[in-house]
Amino acid sequence: MPTPKEELTVKRLENLIPALQGQRYEISDTHVKGMRVRVGDAAVESGDRRRKGKAAHISFVLLARFKLGASPTRRTLGTFPELSLTDARQKAVEWKALIRKGVDPADEIARVRRDEETARQNRRTLSEILDQYEREKLCNLRSGDATRRALDGKSGLLSTFLDREPSTITRAEIRAKVRSRAAESPISANRQLAYANAFFNWCLREEIVQENPARFIAKPSQEKSRDRYHSTDELREIWVATEKLGYPFGPWLRLVILLPMRRKELAAIPISEIELGDEDATESIWTLPAGRTKNASALKVPIPPLARSIILEAINDKGRPAKSPFVFSTTEKTPISGFAKAKRRLDSLIDRQRIESANEAAVDPVPMPHWTVHDLRTTFTTLACAKLNIDAGVADRILNHVASATTSKLTRTYNQFDLFERRREALYAWENFIRAEVIGPKSEKVVPIRQASA
Structure with a gap:
């Protein structure tokens, strides 16, 4: 008995009646040759009242010779309504196009799945x-x-x-x-x-992306170079507050004041980099390797007596893990971090000091203007040059900057040794200044370094 042909519609599919029990029937589509709908014997028993009793199992099939010389066979395109009538026709057309090229749609589906799996495995987050x-x-x-x-x-x-x-x-x-x-x-x-x-x-x-999505995005903020430096009165407030801060950030900040190196260079000092000397020694030498500096320039740093005593106290502090290789550490294996939190604690201590002083004087307290740890380096350069007559080039080398007048590799290498004694003299003068103007009474004599005549 020939298969009936119809111009299938969605409404027609929704109203198909089920086949007799144990049987099924097919209807050919007049739009795509070879495409049919196959109807099973199950009926809709619940759900949409309008479809109750209608065919529950309807599938789209394509009748074709899927391989050259093979007999016509049926393959399922999908089930209705999961696969719409429009999509079923489109899929049937694509399958027939593959068959004309000698490609079995099943082989093509398997290839696509393999490619998708390969892409999934190669996909990197x-x-x-x-x-x-x-x-x-x-x-x-x-x-x-x-x-x-x-x-x-x-x-x-x-x-x-x-x-x-x-x-x-x-x-x-x-x-x-x-x-x-x-x-x-x-x-x-x-x-x-x-x-x-x-x-x-x-x-x-690395050919991971085709374009840079961060390119052409403007900086959200305009940055200005900082020129903030502290007065001696502010330095005195900071020094007093650091004594209340405790290990490790208290001694670390006092060392930043005395040895104005970069924040992380001081925070991550291994004990092995310091020549502490014997018990009778009054000074030490810190050999800062190039690998730990911002400008990859190694430096031998003279450590005057007060700075040396702060380092020794830090090494022997009960809060420092005994087996840690670092002067400043709370975890044994790593140097200190959490600088922002420590700075907030320090600011809080300074604010408290100012409030107490203001209450004693019966005036309104004035907060200390905003400052950063880096400003302590600027403070050294400003005060050391202005009050102690320290040569700007020497101060620059203490900060481990490379001045524009000494940019050649030969001169930079030479200056690491040539300026050592002058840097030592300058750091001693700076430490004496801190002792007199910041730690001790102002009446103590501070002798500026006399500039050498040209």
């Missing part, structure tokens, strides 16, 4: 790419750990994209994150944007 970036790039940078935290740490710029592929991240999404971060911390947003830009440029070179 941003988190995985960042791990590679750290192994190949960040591990070679002194600021590598901080850069990684700025990218995907708790407040990192890319922290919400970690499960996505880097190529799916858009410029609009990065811009929105930068603006959100800038509302909380403008300068931090600038830094995070710079780190993200460098990361995506690396991804470009």
